[in-house]
Amino acid sequence: MDPLDPLGPLETRVMEALWRAGTATAREVFTQLDEAWAYTTVMTTLDRLHKKALLTREKEGLAWRYQPALPREVLERAQVDALASRLLGERREMGLAALVEAADEETLDRLAALIAARRRG
Amino acid sequence: MIATLGAALETAGALTLAAALASAVTALGLRGLGRLSAAPAVRADLALALAALPAALALALAVAVSAPGLLDLAGVAPDHCHAHGGHGHLCIAHPAEGTLPLQIIGALGLLSLVGRATVHLRDRIHAARDLQALMRLGRPDAEGPDVLCLDGSVVLCHAAGVLRPRVLISTRLRAALGPELLQAALAHERAHLIRHDVLTRDLIALFGLFAWPGLGTQAAATWEAAAEEAADAAVAAQGRGLALAGALVAVARLSLPKAPSALSLDGARLSRRVGALLNGTAWHAPARGLRLLPAGALALLGLTAALTEPLHHAVETATHLLLGD
Numbered sequence: 170m171d172p173l174d175p176l177g178p179l180e181t182r183v184m185e186a187l188w189r190a191g192t193a194t195a196r197e198v199f200t201q202l203d204e205a206w207a208y209t210t211v212m213t214t215l216d217r218l219h220k221k222a223l224l225t226r227e228k229e230g231l232a233w234r235y236q237p238a239l240p241r242e243v244l245e246r247a248q249v250d251a252l253a254s255r256l257l258g259e260r261r262e263m264g265l266a267a268l269v270e271a272a273d274e275e276t277l278d279r280l281a282a283l284i285a286a287r288r289r290g
Numbered sequence: 291m292i293a294t295l296g297a298a299l300e301t302a303g304a305l306t307l308a309a310a311l312a313s314a315v316t317a318l319g320l321r322g323l324g325r326l327s328a329a330p331a332v333r334a335d336l337a338l339a340l341a342a343l344p345a346a347l348a349l350a351l352a353v354a355v356s357a358p359g360l361l362d363l364a365g366v367a368p369d370h371c372h373a374h375g376g377h378g379h380l381c382i383a384h385p386a387e388g389t390l391p392l393q394i395i396g397a398l399g400l401l402s403l404v405g406r407a408t409v410h411l412r413d414r415i416h417a418a419r420d421l422q423a424l425m426r427l428g429r430p431d432a433e434g435p436d437v438l439c440l441d442g443s444v445v446l447c448h449a450a451g452v453l454r455p456r457v458l459i460s461t462r463l464r465a466a467l468g469p470e471l472l473q474a475a476l477a478h479e480r481a482h483l484i485r486h487d488v489l490t491r492d493l494i495a496l497f498g499l500f501a502w503p504g505l506g507t508q509a510a511a512t513w514e515a516a517a518e519e520a521a522d523a524a525v526a527a528q529g530r531g532l533a534l535a536g537a538l539v540a541v542a543r544l545s546l547p548k549a550p551s552a553l554s555l556d557g558a559r560l561s562r563r564v565g566a567l568l569n570g571t572a573w574h575a576p577a578r579g580l581r582l583l584p585a586g587a588l589a590l591l592g593l594t595a596a597l598t599e600p601l602h603h604a605v606e607t608a609t610h611l612l613l614g615d
Contacts, residue, residue: 175426245441246443
């Protein structure tokens with residue numbers, strides 16, 4: 170269960186609700202989602218997000234109170250890096266055309282000098 | 291039932307041999323392509339044609355070999371069994387005593403194709419899911435409706451997507467390139483979109499399933515090198531060659547700490563590309579391969595339909611000579 174794997178539609182809605190509210194119980198998240206999903210489905214999703222380490226939780230009476238483990242921007246940045254690295258790495262041949270070429274520093278310095286000379290005219 | 295299965299395996303064996311033969315032609319062609327002096331767009335088109343050859347030949351012969359038997363089974367036309375003499379017989383309608391080596395080759399060929407196709411499909415689904423998720427995380431960019439900006443530290447400036455192609459650029463790269471180099475880098479990626487390079491790459495990966503193991507990857511690498519140079523040439527034709535050369539070097543420098551190991555680290559490819567941009571030898575030509583591919587496929591299908599009988603007999607004779615009855 171990789172926390173940086175893409176979130177499903179309900180997981181995204183639940184995370185958005187918690188980022189907005191700061192903290193919430195399953196009942197409060199269920200209410201925020203306009204009760205479009207079953208209460209038990211929301212509970213299961215919260216538990217799954219907790220297991221992915223995307224949410225922290227504390228006991229409040231008989232219920233759990235959930236809180237996002239990371240600010241939205243931090244999680245999204247990490248997801249972008251993870252997804253892009255995966256697409257550029259093991260699945261490089263799938264769906265992306267590359268601008269990047271690899272070269273050592275010495276070659277890069279030589280090429281940069283050539284370009285600078287050409288710019289000077 | 292067993293005889294029919296044997297006949298089907300024999301047919302698969304003949305196609306496996308045909309695909310292997312076409313793979314040899316592709317391998318030789320790819321080697322020759324490296325020495326060919328032509329516009330990168332033309333080299334990319336030739337690499338695409340060579341990559342398609344094993345799949346095209348296998349599928350064309352599949353039609354030619356199985357058509358007489360299938361037409362007989364469907365009651366459209368009687369099979370040519372009575373016309374046989376002196377060579378083996380590939381016919382699902384009237385399976386004769388099979389050739390075991392050919393059946394083994396067919397079984398191995400089918401197993402290999404199914405295995406590789408399964409892995410390809412699984413990887414394709416995962417990649418599509420990842421790409422979709424990545425695009426959802428992007429936000430519209432001021433550079434145009436076809437550009438998505440992604441907030442990340444990864445070095446990313448890529449053309450992506452087949453149905454809704456976009457240029458993806460990371461905030462890190464966007465900040466590192468000045469306005470001039472950014473425009474050149476985006477122009478390069480837009481050239482990929484205009485050339486439909488993302489779709490072409492997917493097709494080459496698909497064609498690779500019919501070729502020798504590893505040959506599809508080799509064809510993809512040859513095509514990719516030419517396609518990159520073709521996109522460079524398109525930018526140079528807009529008068530932005532020097533800026534693109536600067537962008538290429540800047541992007542490669544940003545990638546230094548974790549340069550992908552699949553690419554050569556000696557920088558020969560980068561040097562060649564920058565050299566072509568600086569010397570004004572980046573040779574621009576339109577991409578025609580993808581447009582010619584359906585026409586080529588139709589022509590091959592027509593030719594196969596017209597020559598079904600002689601092709602069918604030629605395959606039977608060839609397998610008979612190679613492996614006996």
